[in-house]
Amino acid sequence: MPDNAPILVMGHVSKSFPGVQALDDVTFEVNKGEIHALVGENGAGKSTLMKILTGSVPKDSGTIHLQGQATEIDSPARAQTLGIGMIHQELALIPYLNVGQNIYLGREPKGALPGLIDWATLYSQAREQLAKLNIAIEPKTMVADLSIAQRQMVEIVKALSLNADIIVMDEPTSALSERETERLFSLMRSLKEQGVTIIFISHRIEEVFAIADRVTVLRDGKLVGVAPISEVDLGQVVRMMVGRELGEMYPKEEVPRQEVILRVKGLSRNNELRDIDLELHNGEILGLAGLVGAGRTLLARAIFGIDPIDKGEIWIDGQRVKIDSPQKAIALGMGFVPEERTAQGLFLGMAVRQNITISALDKLCRLGFLNFMEAKRLAQEYVQRLDIRTPNLQQRVRNLSGGNQQKVIIAKWLSLNPGVLILDEPTRGIDVGAKAEIHSLMGQLAKQGVGILMISSELPEIMGISDRILVMHEGRLVKAFRRGEASQDEIMLYAAGGEKTNDHQKA
């Protein structure tokens, strides 16, 4: 087979989930022995495309050709036999098994009798594989005892040990330090020399330019373009991903700074949050940046009273308060839109009206009986104000799109007139149009005096919409920027622990 023949062709692949067209007629070609980057915003369809390739999600239509042969991949086991390995974004390890058992799960070396496992071989092979990548982890260590970065490394070893021809890496660097990332890259290069094909998914465009040979860009489930990396520049790729200039998507208006509404002093919890000080003003959007696992969500949970804190003070409107439960936080005028929208923020089987009014029932009840007219009026008001697209108030939330679901959650909190709103990844998995609407809604709220603390892993979002940006690394706030002060690179540098300073109080 000639070197540049496509090893994999996915032709005209489409896939829809209820309410979302995840992939729309996407054709994706990968050449043998190349590192092929697959990029796009959240919800662009990258993960879905790769899940189809690795047999964990069935496609609605389209074809897959491997080495020129038409193939159906109907299970993860089938993908493995075909030589396709995947490193999952959500780590697919089993916490209470050890490293060796995880690496060889599903293909343990056979022991003396049928059904038995040759443990000695398993552990020595695992040790060998780990040594090949210079990873200092004992194969008998339980995965639950490893750090996130270590688990990621184990994932990579697991995929490599499959001797796969094609390895899909879904955001493999998201939890790695720069040094670990560099090590991964040199490993990817040597794999490439051995003829292994790598499909590399990353949000970090600089990484794509550092390592990939070609890049395919998806947007809203559609193929936007394919190009050799040498023929495009960073700006072009970003424009292809986003579909418009960056400047126009974040309409936050400058609001004159007012009083401090939320003040956190010296907050610590276990080793996960260390000595955190922050101030949030009326009308301000405070962006919280950092890598996955830096403690941003933990900080939000601690402030909102979900997890207990060991040390530190929280002040609201100049009053010192003790928040030991979400009920307390809500009573003090706080709202929290969690990261896992469907799992933690919504009652999917219940109607739009019920979801919007569920936290405001105290206001809507007389002697324990719900005032239906009033509830309906309130829900209607927010559906109009937030432009929630639903045929009627009775529609089950399950049937709304991601963006409209998010608006329902925000409406729920707004019905309580909160002074502080914490939003954790408010636009993750939401299509671009709805994203802009959520951003403009956040701008309006700020203008009305709400203080917003926003956690986001998308740097353009953080940079575009925040009045100030705090960067977290390993449980600490390491840097503060004002709007426009920071570049994407600088934020990443601090997020990755590149500079250990603590001058954020001055900002």
Add this chain to the structure above:
Amino acid sequence: MTIKKLNPLAEILRRFSVLFILIGLCLLLSLLSKRFLTFSNLLNVALQTSIVAITAIGMTFAILTGGIDLSVGSIVALASALSAGLIVKQGLPTYPAMGLALVVGVSLGAVNGLLIVKGHLPPFVATLAMMAAGRGLTLVYTRGWTIPIMVEEFTFWGTGNLGPFPVPVVILTIIFVIAYLTLNYTRFGLYVYAIGGNEEAARLAGVNIDLIKMAVYTISGFTAALAGIITAARLWSAQPNVAAGLELDAIAGPVLGGTSLFGGVGSVGGTIVGTLIIGALNNGLNLLEISSYYQKIIKGIAFILAVVLDVYTKKRR
């Protein structure tokens, strides 16, 4: 890169904490009653415990996958009625009758598995339904009457001795060894833990989840049927309402022994120790002449403490 290391002493205490509880309980009981710490009484505890323990071993498999089997009490009753009835009422020879009772238990376990795997029912629901249906089948077969059985070839399996050891204790030991080896040394055992630890990850690794789950409920059906036969042999009769409420002890044993109701963590060794705790508690309370009504309350409290401990340690992880 740092790896969390526990203090070795704390680790030993944590790993063997239930064993220490058992030893402590035995010491306490021997102080309270002179009759407790005698060879014959301890053998009696082992004998009384063995039926629950055999059932609890099958249950451990189900719980390790993150499931539950509520139907064991009813399967015990049905197997007990069938084994005795097929000999006494249908005139079958002893061993074919016992074999048939085992086959029925295994089949009902497999039906549990099918309902869970193919019917996508939660294990709780599928086995709760089987609990009712199995008890119903027993009542239909016995017409609500006790079936007495005096055939010595049969009663040997509940009342006989091999050397100094009662037969049920020997059977329990064999089942325990097989279960221990299966869980710790075979591919199947590894997959049982894997499914309980992270079912999606196991699926992605190419593990045949459906097959393993089927097997797990089938095993639970088998051990329950075996326990049922021993029950009839021990009592010289099959009683339609025997083993009602047995599922509580069969679940409490593994849970006391450190098997997490969330799945993925636990051992059959722990199950034996946990079941012995319940057995020693029952025996001790009997020796102390505490009413069986109060015994139930004490058991309930012990069970809740075990689950609270499980939830608490999970949270700290």
